[in-house]
Amino acid sequence: MLNADQMNYNSKSSSILTSVVYLIAVTAFFAIGMLLFTSSAPTDSFWHRSDLFWVRVIWFQLLFAVVWFGAFVIPIRGLLDHRQQIGGGYTAMSATVLNAALLSAIILCVSLFLPQERAYTILPIVFQILIVVACLIKVMLLKHAQCFQNDGLTPIPQTLKTPEELVAFLELCERQPDLQSETVKQIKRVREKIKYAVPHAGKVATSPRYKETVRLVEDVYQHMMSGSKDQIGADLNTLENTILLLASECKQ
Secondary structure (H helix, E strand, O other), X not given: OOOHHHHOOOHHHHHHHHHHHHHHHHHXXXXXXXXXXXXXXXXXXXXXXXXXXXXXXXXXXXXXXXXXXXXXXXXXXHHHHHOOOOHHHHHHHHHHHHHHHHHHHHHHHHHOOOOOOHHHHHHHHHHHHHHHHHHHHHHHHHHHHHHHHOOOOOEOOOOOOOHHHHHHHHHHHHOOOXXXXXXXXXXXXXXXXXXXXXXXXXXXXXXXXXXXXXXXXXXXXXXXXXXXXXXXXXXXXXXXXXXXXHHHHHHO
């Protein structure tokens, strides 16, 4: 079985490797272009460097950068960070950018075979601009869609104990010796209300009543561990009422 260190994702080393591979690929593509197309080739040859050679080289390098970062690196990082909330949006954006870049690359390749006339030179540029605009609009819409996906998914802040942790605290209290049967039943009732009625995300994350619930559970635990069991009954009554109000608030 893998240990925790083997399972962790090392973002720093991954970023370095990604940058190195990208630089190698960019250099390789540039070298291939320089080797295939030369100024010494006949002017009527396909391999002769035309006036648009450097424009096409730069455009191809930009397309590769867009695919590398916009279709893979950035979406993959977003997917790793938000795969349980809005990860699907990053997959859709990746597909959008990749499709746009591939379509743009096809137009770039077709333009190599078109006559060197103004109409045939301008037309591919117009198509490229339209592709860029359409891609940006779709990505923008997908980003807005992610905001709607986040509704009701705001997690409980790390500064507060989760419902699972509160339940664990109450289970420890419930197992303490010399407790009256009524107190045990009340602790169990409160514990089950937290377990089944308190949500784990959404309005609860910003609710003052949830903060109060956490504080009351901590008070019950501290009183139980310190031996001040005479105060637990009042704490449990207040806690139970607070949980009922919290559950009602989160359903609205």
